[in-house]
Amino acid sequence: MRYSEELIEEVRSRNDIVDVISGYVKLKKSGSNYFGLCPFHNEKSGSFSVSPSKQMYYCFGCGAGGNVITFIMEYENYTFMEAVRMLAERAGIELPQMEETPEERKSRDIRSQLLEINKLAAVYYFHQLRGQNGSTAMNYLKKRELGDETIQRFGLGYSSMYSDDLYRYIKSKGYKDDILKESGLFTYGDGKVTDKFWNRVMFPIMDMNNRVIGFGGRVMGDGKPKYLNSPETKLFDKSRNLYGLNIARTSRKPNIIICEGYMDVISLHQAGFNQAVASLGTALTSGQASLMKRYTDQVLITYDSDGAGVKAALRAIPILKEAGLTTKVINMKPYKDPDEFIKGLGAEAFQERIDKAQNSFMYEISAMEQNYDLTDPDSKTRFFNEVAGRIVGFEEELERNNYIEAVADKYMVSMDALKAMVGNYGNRVGIVKDRHDSRRTSSSHKEKEDGISQAQKILLTWLVQDMSLYPKVAAYLSPDDFIEEPFHDVAVRLYEQLDNGQINPAAIISTFDDGETQKKVASIFNRELAEELSDSERERALNQTVKKIKKNSLDIKSRSVTDVAQLQNIIKEQKEIQNIQIHL
The missing domain is CATH 3.90.580.10 (Zinc finger, CHC2-type domain)
Structure with a gap:
């Protein structure tokens, strides 16, 4: 609601x-x-x-x-x-409680209790790290060169050697086993309850509002597994969360750096790269890619430089591309991961690697190259055939040509020969021509739509800037003539305000929930109309705009009307469009 x-x-x-x-x-x-x-x-x-x-x-x-x-x-x-x-x-405004169904209220109550339990656990782990029992864990973090401020910022903690310490502590706060079973913090079986995490450095996992929704734990000693994450709960969905995103989302950096591990993220943040995040013990998912898309248009992959890291990067690239993200890959060599790199070469060298990050397509080609012997003519031909097949996947001709040029330059082959190979491959699979024709048709349709959208937007701007025009325009156009959204809703509210003789743009924007829509509406109220036009030119432009909007409105209405009398009335109005005349 x-x-x-x-x-x-x-x-x-x-x-x-x-x-x-x-x-x-x-x-x-x-x-x-x-x-x-x-x-x-x-x-x-x-x-x-x-x-x-x-x-x-x-x-x-x-x-x-x-x-x-x-x-x-x-x-x-x-x-x-x-x-x-x-x-x-x-x-200082007290908002009323929103109406909820019993199911919604029950779900909210469970979530609220789980958040409270997680917060208690995080505070408990935090204090354990700073107590006598946490000295081994604290020494481990210090050896990893983490400063006190970093340890504090990420809320790092320690789960003690005792396997039911946290359970006894949370129980003492009055929580029942029914809700504790939902938290993922405890293991129930054989008539006993044990802590899920013990003898581990603890990494609280936060949501976008800095609430603890889960934990990761790194074992002290030789225990297995080395890293352990909270199981899926009503709060914690690994596939839709990223470690460190609660900080990275407000970093104001032009990209997000995706890592493999908690320590990689923490080391990068400590070095000043506070746009770093990590997936939570799983391969990158489409949900995580979509989450990053909310905050950036570019993702830099900095997975481990070993074979497993390369495979993970190759799996991630198409997922990120599908989400509409531009992707590059940071070269970590001669080090394995960002944590080792920062310790070895420092922040300035890492920034240089960011600046030289490799285009994801070229990274894929480089990885693919390892499967071929480029000294053998047959193998080399098969390699470029596979490259051609991948280049065909780019929809825009200019983009295809850019990659043809880049590949030809890297491998020192004829650009014309590679372009011909791509063209032949495209003709065989029937992609290039079909795409071109399809895009040309949709482009033509889009231009027409954009023209109507532009007319509606310009007229609303005109009404905002010159209230005296309102009665003249309203004689020909009602809010219903503004067919597209959000222009129709804006027109409804703007006409109401103009009827009352006062415009309140900020109030109109508040009626829209979606950020992109609000941005589009804001541009209406901040648009500057051309001042250099003469009065006669402005008058002619105004009349053309009103006629265009009215014609589009009547055309659309005529397609759906079934009543003969209504259709006759629309035809009559269509004939009268040319008689519209507004004087400034």
Whole structure:
């Protein structure tokens, strides 16, 4: 469920956008607005604008925009409801309890108790590490060159030698076995209960809100397995979480570094690479790739440099690509993993490896090369045939040509010969031509759609900038003539506000939950219409825009109407479109 629009508007209006954003971005007043460096992309000149009058922000560089709720969603990577709750707490507004079904309430109660139990366990492990019994574990961490601040930041702990220490402690807090069985922290069997983790350095695993949802443990001594993770619980789904993402999501780095182990992540963070994360004892999953896509467009793979690490990287690359992520691979040699590399060569050398990270396709080709003898003509031909087959997989002709050029340059072969091989392969499997024709048709259709979208967006901007136009435009267009979303919803709310003689852009944005939609709506209210046009040119552009929107609306309505009288009325309106005349 969602809170009422009135309550959301109260939360928004009680949080002045300049005050809130000033806590994250250094702002400087210029005219009626405030400007600063955009926190959502790297820039040297301040194109990030905050408007006190509109209670909105907008970046003229990257297009990020919205109201105070949108900003918290974007910066903190919160959901809409999480952002509303945070701002309500900031403003001292008590939100009502949301209505829940009995099943929802029961599930929430179980989750709440499990979160409390995990928090107790994390605190218990934390103090055990710093006690006399934790000296061996602390010495281990110190030998791994971790500083006190790093140990503190990641909440590292220790599970004692006694196999039921944690169980007795949690039981003393009044928790019953029914809920403790759900936590994954204990093993039940043969009439006894033992701790899942004992004699291990403990790594709490956090969710996006820094709540402990599970644990990883590294054994002290020769016990097996060396690393042990929490089992799946109502809180912990390995395939949909990443170790360290609670910190990496706000790193403001242009990429995320994916590692194999906890210590790799911690070492990289300590060295200043706080965008590092790790999968949780499993191969990378599509769920984890999608999770990273929420926070970045580029992933750098830094798996172990051994055979197993190479195989893991080759499995991960197509998963990341499927999620829409650009992928590169960092070369760790002569070291096995990031932890060893940082200790051996330091942060500056690691940054150099990041800067020289290999394109994932070229990495795949290099790995594939190991299966062929390039000194043998037959084997070499088969190698390039396989390469050609992979290049055909790129949909864009320019992208295919770029990879043909890169491969030809690396292996010192004729670019024309390789291009011909790719073309022959594509013709055999019927991919290149079909893709081209298909994309040309869809491109034409998209251009038409974009033209209508642009017209609706421009007209809404016009109404926002010049309220005097509203009665003239409303004589010909109603909100229902704005066919596409979110333009229709914006038109409905904007017309209501214009009827009342006052525009509140920030309130309109609050009615949308989705961040991308909010960004699109914000651009309507921050768009600048061409000032260099003469009055007659502006008038002609306005009339053309209104006619285009009306024609599109009537065309769409005519396709679904079945009543003869309604159809006749639509035909009549279509004939009258050319008579539309608005004077500025």
